[in-house]
Amino acid sequence: MSSADSSSGDSLGDATSTYIESQVIMVTVRVIAPFSLTYGLFLMFHGSGSPGGSFQGGAIIGATVLMIAFAFGIEPTRDWIQNRTLVALATGGVTTFAMIGLIPLALGGNFLEYEMYKEEFGIKAKWGLEAIEIGGVAPIVASVVVGLFFLLAAGTMQDSVSEEVSGDE
Amino acid sequence: MVFVRPHTPFFNELFPCDLHTQSIGGGGRPVPDNRLLVPVAESSTLRQTVEYAVRTALEGTGSGYLEFVYVHSPEVSDERLGDQAEANIETVTALLDRITVWAEEDAGDNSKELTVESTHVGRDRYLFSPGDVGTALAAVANRNDIERMVLDPEYNPGVGSPLLRPLEVELTRLTDVPVEEAPVQRQVRRPPLLLRSSSIQAGALFFVSFMFYQVLAGTFGLFDLVTGAISGTIVAVSLSRITFNHDPSVSWIGRLARFVVFVPYLFWEILKANVLVAKVILQPGLPIEPRLTRVDTAVWGSLPVTTLANSITLTPGTLTVRVEGRSLMVHTLVPGAREDLFDGGLERAVRFVFYGRNAMSMPTPRERDDTTILQPRDESKSLESDGGPHSSGKTAGESGGDEQ
Amino acid sequence: MISAFEAALFVFVLTTALATALLRDILAVIIVFAAYSLGMALFYAFLLAPDVAMTEAAIGAGVTTLLLLLALVKTSRPDLDYWLERPNISALVVFGALLVVIISTLGEFPAVGTADAPIWENPAVTQYYIENAYSDTHVTNAVTSVLAGYRGFDTFGEAVVVFAAGIATLLVLHREVFTRE
Amino acid sequence: MIEAARDGAIVAFVLLGLFFTFVSTAGVLRLPDIYSRAHTASQADTLGAGFTLAAVALAIGFETGSYKTVLLLFFIFITNPTAAHAISRAAEEQGIEPWTTDDDQTDEELYRDSKLETDGGDNE
Amino acid sequence: MMPILFLSGDAMTDVFLLAAAVFMLLATAMLYRVIKGPSTQDRVLAVNVLGTNTVVVLALLGAGLDVPSLLDIALVYALLNFLMSVAISKFTVEQGGVL
Numbered sequence: 001m002s003s004a005d006s007s008s009g010d011s012l013g014d015a016t017s018t019y020i021e022s023q024v025i026m027v028t029v030r031v032i033a034p035f036s037l038t039y040g041l042f043l044m045f046h047g048s049g050s051p052g053g054s055f056q057g058g059a060i061i062g063a064t065v066l067m068i069a070f071a072f073g074i075e076p077t078r079d080w081i082q083n084r085t086l087v088a089l090a091t092g093g094v095t096t097f098a099m100i101g102l103i104p105l106a107l108g109g110n111f112l113e114y115e116m117y118k119e120e121f122g123i124k125a126k127w128g129l130e131a132i133e134i135g136g137v138a139p140i141v142a143s144v145v146v147g148l149f150f151l152l153a154a155g156t157m158q159d160s161v162s163e164e165v166s167g168d169e
Numbered sequence: 170m171v172f173v174r175p176h177t178p179f180f181n182e183l184f185p186c187d188l189h190t191q192s193i194g195g196g197g198r199p200v201p202d203n204r205l206l207v208p209v210a211e212s213s214t215l216r217q218t219v220e221y222a223v224r225t226a227l228e229g230t231g232s233g234y235l236e237f238v239y240v241h242s243p244e245v246s247d248e249r250l251g252d253q254a255e256a257n258i259e260t261v262t263a264l265l266d267r268i269t270v271w272a273e274e275d276a277g278d279n280s281k282e283l284t285v286e287s288t289h290v291g292r293d294r295y296l297f298s299p300g301d302v303g304t305a306l307a308a309v310a311n312r313n314d315i316e317r318m319v320l321d322p323e324y325n326p327g328v329g330s331p332l333l334r335p336l337e338v339e340l341t342r343l344t345d346v347p348v349e350e351a352p353v354q355r356q357v358r359r360p361p362l363l364l365r366s367s368s369i370q371a372g373a374l375f376f377v378s379f380m381f382y383q384v385l386a387g388t389f390g391l392f393d394l395v396t397g398a399i400s401g402t403i404v405a406v407s408l409s410r411i412t413f414n415h416d417p418s419v420s421w422i423g424r425l426a427r428f429v430v431f432v433p434y435l436f437w438e439i440l441k442a443n444v445l446v447a448k449v450i451l452q453p454g455l456p457i458e459p460r461l462t463r464v465d466t467a468v469w470g471s472l473p474v475t476t477l478a479n480s481i482t483l484t485p486g487t488l489t490v491r492v493e494g495r496s497l498m499v500h501t502l503v504p505g506a507r508e509d510l511f512d513g514g515l516e517r518a519v520r521f522v523f524y525g526r527n528a529m530s531m532p533t534p535r536e537r538d539d540t541t542i543l544q545p546r547d548e549s550k551s552l553e554s555d556g557g558p559h560s561s562g563k564t565a566g567e568s569g570g571d572e573q
Numbered sequence: 574m575i576s577a578f579e580a581a582l583f584v585f586v587l588t589t590a591l592a593t594a595l596l597r598d599i600l601a602v603i604i605v606f607a608a609y610s611l612g613m614a615l616f617y618a619f620l621l622a623p624d625v626a627m628t629e630a631a632i633g634a635g636v637t638t639l640l641l642l643l644a645l646v647k648t649s650r651p652d653l654d655y656w657l658e659r660p661n662i663s664a665l666v667v668f669g670a671l672l673v674v675i676i677s678t679l680g681e682f683p684a685v686g687t688a689d690a691p692i693w694e695n696p697a698v699t700q701y702y703i704e705n706a707y708s709d710t711h712v713t714n715a716v717t718s719v720l721a722g723y724r725g726f727d728t729f730g731e732a733v734v735v736f737a738a739g740i741a742t743l744l745v746l747h748r749e750v751f752t753r754e
Numbered sequence: 755m756i757e758a759a760r761d762g763a764i765v766a767f768v769l770l771g772l773f774f775t776f777v778s779t780a781g782v783l784r785l786p787d788i789y790s791r792a793h794t795a796s797q798a799d800t801l802g803a804g805f806t807l808a809a810v811a812l813a814i815g816f817e818t819g820s821y822k823t824v825l826l827l828f829f830i831f832i833t834n835p836t837a838a839h840a841i842s843r844a845a846e847e848q849g850i851e852p853w854t855t856d857d858d859q860t861d862e863e864l865y866r867d868s869k870l871e872t873d874g875g876d877n878e
Numbered sequence: 879m880m881p882i883l884f885l886s887g888d889a890m891t892d893v894f895l896l897a898a899a900v901f902m903l904l905a906t907a908m909l910y911r912v913i914k915g916p917s918t919q920d921r922v923l924a925v926n927v928l929g930t931n932t933v934v935v936l937a938l939l940g941a942g943l944d945v946p947s948l949l950d951i952a953l954v955y956a957l958l959n960f961l962m963s964v965a966i967s968k969f970t971v972e973q974g975g976v977l
Contacts, residue, residue, distance in 0.1 A: 024492050025964055027475035028836040030412045032829070034404050036957040038378045041400035042385050043627075043950075048712040051623030051947050053720070056631045056954075063635025063958050068411060070639075070964050087740075094736045097729055112725035114710070126711040129721045132728075140732050144739030145636050151746040152643035387819060443801050447777040450784065450794060459790050461852050482835035485797040488789060489835075490842045500789040500842065500852060578895050578939075581902030588906060592913045601913070604921040607962055608912050611925075611932045611955075615902075618939055618948050630954040634929070638962045646969060761890060768897045768938075775931065779904045782911050782927060788919045791911075795927045803934045806897070810937040813890060814946055822949040826933060826956045833960035837926045840960070840967035845919040847970050 029071035036064045040142075047133040048126065054138035061138070062145030074153045081146065089143035097136030100128060203227070204234040206315040206346070208306055209268055210324055218321040218351040219268055223275040223283065225319065232282035237268050238309055239289035240302050261289050286313075303339030310346050318348045370413040375405035427522045434518055438484050442506060446485035449503055457502050463541040464534050465496045466516050468523065477519040484515065507542075510534075579619065586612035595657045603641045607633065620685060624716045764809045771806030774798045787853035788845045796838030803830050894942030898935045905931045922966045929959035 040060035047053030069077035104116035112132075114125035203226045209215060219237075226233030239261050265287035276283045290305045310318065318340060340348045382397035383389060449457060468477050478489040478497055486506025491498035501507040513534045575583075589609035596602050610633030617626035683690035692699055702719055710718040720728050781794025807827050811820035908931075911924035933952045940948035 023471045024475045024478050024489065024836055024839050025967070027471050028479075028832055028960070029964075031832060032957060032960075034374055034378055034408050034412055035381055035829070037404050037408060038381050038400055039385065039953060039957060041396075041403060042382055045396040045400070046386070047721075048714050048717050050714065051716075051950055052627040052631075053624065053714070053717055056624075056627045059628070059631035059636055060954065060958070063631065063961065066635065066639055067958075067961055067964075070961070070968050072411070087743075090736050090739060094733060097732055101725065101729055112722075112729070114722065124711060125709070125722075129710055129712055129717065132721045132725065133717065137728070137732055140736050140739075144735055147739060147743050148640060149636075149643065151743055152640060152647065154746070384821060384825070439797065439801060443774060443777075443798055446781075446793065447774070447798065450777055450781045450798075455784060455786075457785070457790060459787075459852060459854060461789075478839065479832070479835040482796050482838050483800060483831065485793060488793050488796065488842055489839050490789065490846050492839075498846075500793070502790050502793050576895060577899035578902060581899045581906060585902055585906045585909065588909050588913075592909070596913065600918055601915065601921055604918070604925055604962075605912055608909065608925050608928050611928055614951065614955075615932060615935055615939070618936055618951060619943075621943070621945065623945065623947050623951060626948075626951050627954065630951050631958070634955055634958040635961055639965050642962075642965055642969060764890065765893055768893060771934070772897060772900055775901060775904055775934070778927060779908050782908060782924060788917055788923065791920065792923055795923050799927050799930050803930050806901075806934045807937055810894075810941045813894070813941040814944075819946045819949060822946075822953065823937060826937065826949065826952055829953070829956035830930060830933065833956065834926075834930060837960040837963035838923070840963045841919045841923050841926070844967040844970035845917065847967075848917070848919070850917060850919070 026071045029067050033064055033068055036060060036067065040064060044134055044138045045130075048130060054133040054136070055141050058138035058141030059145060061142040062149075065142075065146045066149055069149065069153070074150070078150050078153075083147070083150070086143040086147045086150075089139040090147070093136050093139035093143070096139075097132055100131055100136070203232075204236075204314055204316045206236045206238060206306065206310050206313070206318045208302075208318075208320065208324055209237045209239055209264070210321075211264065212321055212324060214321055214351070215268070216271060218319065218324075219271045220275050221351040222319045223272050225317070226283060227276065227279050232284065234284045234313075235272060235286070236309070236313055236315065237265060237272075237285070237287040238306060239265060239287070240305060241289060241291040265289065299336045299339050303336055303343050306340060307343040307346075310344055315346050318346055320348060320350050322350050370409040371405040374409040374412055375401040378404040423525065424523055427525070431518055431522045435480055435483065435515075438480075438515065442485040442487075442509070445505055446502065458504055459500060459502050460507065460542050461490070462499050462501055462507060462510070463496060464499055464510065464516075466534065468516065468519055470523070473519055473523045476522070477516060480515045480519065481510065484509075582612060582615055582619065586616065595660075597656055597658050599645055600642075603638060603645065606641070607638045610634070610637065624714075760812055764812050767805045767809035767812065771802045771804070771809065774802035774805065776802075778802060788850060789842055789852045792838045792842045796834050800830060800834045803827070891942050891944075894938045898938040898942065901931055901935050901938065905935075918966065918970075922963055926959065926963050929955055933959070 037060075040057045040063075042057070043050075043052040043060060044054045044057030047057070065077065065081060101112040104113040105111050107116045107120055109116040112128075114128035117123040117128050118125055205222055205226050207218065207222045209218075212218075222235055223233075226235050241261075269285050269287055272283070272285045273280055288309060290309060291302075306318070309315070320337065324336075337348050337350075340346070379397050379401035382400050383393060386393040386397065449455070466474065466477055468474055474492060474497075478492050481487045481497065481499060482489045484506070486502045487510050488500045488502075489497050490500050499510060501510060511534055516534065586609065589605055589612055592605045593602055593609055596605060610629060614626045614629040614633060617623075617629055702715060702723065706715040706718040706722075707713065710722045712718040712722070775798070778794045778798035781798060782791045785791045785794065804827055807823040811823040814820050905928050908924050908928055912921050912928070915921055933955045936948050936952035936955070940946050940952070
């Protein structure tokens with residue numbers, strides 16, 4: 001076994017060791033990840049009532065993905081959450097925010113004038129605020145965090161890049 | 170019941186297999202040109218892989234030789250303590266028989282030129298990482314002069330998430346045998362993390378997530394119930410495959426109940442050992458005597474091993490440095506903690522949690538002779554020369570990382 | 574007058590900040606910076622700004638360190654022939670002068686939370702938020718109502734900035750990875 | 755009466771927590787090598803946190819969310835040993851030899867040895 | 879915020895704030911390990927201990943200042959604090975000691 005090591009491990013050593021994870025870390029992440037994701041979502045939904053909010057929630061959701069990437073390998077995680085998803089989330093977040101802001105403008109009010117929703121559709125101002133928190137800020141933050149992580153991690157493993165490029169259009 | 174196993178020193182003896190050969194024709198053949206090895210497990214593309222393997226084996230001149238290998242997963246090994254071991258063997262044999270029939274069918278008129286054998290390995294040991302599986306497969310390949318390996322793209326013997334690529338790399342490193350992926354048509358290309366999750370898994374995770382959410386919210390208001398359900402759904406859809414390897418079954422309720430009993434015991438152990446270590450640390454002379462030890466524990470499966478490893482780490486005086494399968498490398502700070510570790514109280518407790526009361530009566534690690542003190546260093550040297558595959562303290566792949 | 578806790582926390586944060594600036598080993602700097610982030614989160618929490626503390630916790634514990642580590646993996650660590658950075662004398666002089674100026678102004682600051690702080694002397698805006706935030710938006714966390722309600726336009730700008738920065742970085746790094754291949 | 759007992763328990767728990775955290779700090783500062791430091795870091799500290807969180811839970815009472823301290827403790831109990839394991843595994847991977855009583859090397863020397871090994875590997 | 883030197887009047891508040899102060903002192907002592915090392919692992923280990931301390935101090939502040947929502951912040955650290963250790967471990971194992 002040891003002779004096999006020293007003779008042929010060089011070129012593949014990198015990719016090999018990527019995946020031989022400590023099962024302790026893996027199992028811990030398995031247990032923790034649902035809780036941290038739930039907590040991130042909780043913060044996102046409860047931005048209006050308790051400390052934190054969608055920015056923090058989004059960051060924690062992103063950190064959960066990072067956690068999974070560290071335990072299961074960055075490559076499989078990248079395959080799991082494709083770049084397209086991330087870009088879609090970030091763009092969708094900005095679009096949602098802009099739409100919620102622009103609709104009152106179209107109705108003759110001001111940008112982000114939530115009162116217009118109440119007048120026109122009977123939706124409480126609170127929900128407009130919530131929609132911005134949930135649909136706007138959180139996806140942007142989470143996807144930017146995860147996207148930066150993936151891109152920064154791309155060069156650290158040699159065989160990863162070509163796939164990443166091909167997966168992204 | 171396989172509890173006591175001394176280190177078997179030699180590579181080939183490490184992976185003996187229960188061979189049951191089913192030859193289709195091919196008696197008195199010359200050495201065939203196309204000797205293929207195919208690791209198999211239940212998967213959606215198994216049928217196509219078998220077809221491809223048969224086609225490849227029959228290509229060119231001469232007769233073909235196909236060997237199908239089933240690798241037992243560590244999670245299945247869990248059941249060695251129960252009655253299910255026999256049932257498992259039956260399932261595996263049935264699978265292998267079915268594959269043999271498929272191969273026969275695919276060979277058609279050429280079945281005279283094709284020899285098919287099937288094997289299962291790893292039933293009596295704990296194969297956790299891709300490296301372990303690779304080593305087992307390589308041993309089989311070496312023994313039978315295999316010339317090529319064909320991998321099922323969906324192959325996963327359940328040793329923890331992403332397997333195929335690391336297994337390929339491992340095999341390339343361990344043997345000279347070329348490895349190829351069978352070109353199968355998959356209906357949906359599923360990335361490794363995005364396997365289908367069963368409804369039980371998703372349901373269980375939804376429940377956990379939902380309850381956690383309600384606990385965080387504190388009030389069971391309508392808003393919390395709705396957003397909690399949304400969060401629970403998101404978590405269940407995205408993570409249930411990551412959190413669960415297998416469907417949680419009824420036995421989990423028992424495990425959970427026993428875990429509740431286990432926690433106070435763990436607290437007590439932690440407290441006791443903490444006082445011991447505090448005494449040592451606060452003495453001016455610092456009378457510590459650290460030693461690296463190795464314990465081959467009698468628990469199976471990643472969750473039990475992790476529970477044990479973390480319990481050991483939480484108990485002062487002992488620290489799990491490395492986990493390889495069920496072999497733990499434990500750093501011990503003081504002799505007292507070392508003795509406790511070798512007496513296996515925690516190990517017994519973890520066995521109690523996961524396998525029930527009956528499993529508690531097994532011999533302690535000391536009695537099983539599963540304990541080694543790796544230091545001082547000259548001792549560890551002598552151990553390296555006759556020890557098992559783990560005695561150098563590095564698995565193959567990890568030392569590969571060191572070399573850069 | 575500061576409490577014992579504040580004093581201890583101040584020493585902690587100052588030490589980590591100095592170490593972050595002075596240590597030569599970048600990896601060590603990243604790790605010390607994580608400790609600094611812990612201290613700052615405690616400061617925010619103590620000053621009753623839980624939203625900011627939460628941000629510091631989420632970003633500091635989960636994200637910054639990992640991104641910095643990844644950046645370090647892609648670049649290289651400088652040689653460690655000495656332990657601390659060698660200070661630049663002229664920079665030190667400028668820094669000292671600046672420090673003197675800043676410290677001399679500290680005495681004029683109102684104590685945290687006192688009632689005679691300037692912000693209370695012209696209370697139009699603050700008071701308005703405190704009095705009307707709930708009735709206007711029906712949101713109990715006034716910070717959120719300010720962020721997403723009263724100053725929603727700013728927040729939109731910030732979101733766009735984060736988005737643009739993220740996308741721009743993605744593009745740049747992507748191209749680098751591309752061309753190196 | 756109950757109030758006084760509760761306050762007494764709180765003070766006792768806080769003191770116990772402080773004591774074990776002190777042990778942890780002393781251990782991390784005094785012990786000779788990374789492995790033995792990881793012992794106190796993961797253990798005494800966890801217990802110290804446990805006691806202090808118990809005190810906090812007693813003090814703030816159930817309705818204001820003391821159950822969150824239980825969650826805190828639960829997560830600390832899961833993550834702390836994992837972190838200690840990850841760190842010691844990394845140290846072992848890097849080739850830092852555990853210190854033994856027969857060893858006259860300090861931890862810095864052990865660390866430097868491991869550095870030399872790694873650097874040698876790099877130069878080849 | 880009332881400036882609190884040693885005694886604020888309420889005994890329990892003082893207990894918690896003093897305990898938090900002592901925790902911070904211990905944390906400051908721990909900084910020796912963070913800054914001096916010698917190895918990266920020593921530093922990470924020490925920061926990990928500091929993270930646990932932070933969880934505890936946040937809880938103490940939550941009790942002492944009567945702001946239970948500080949426990950939410952502590953929860954973030956309790957969930958994410960081990961990430962750095964795992965990351966360092968990962969890089970060391972993977973990159974053969976680059977970090």
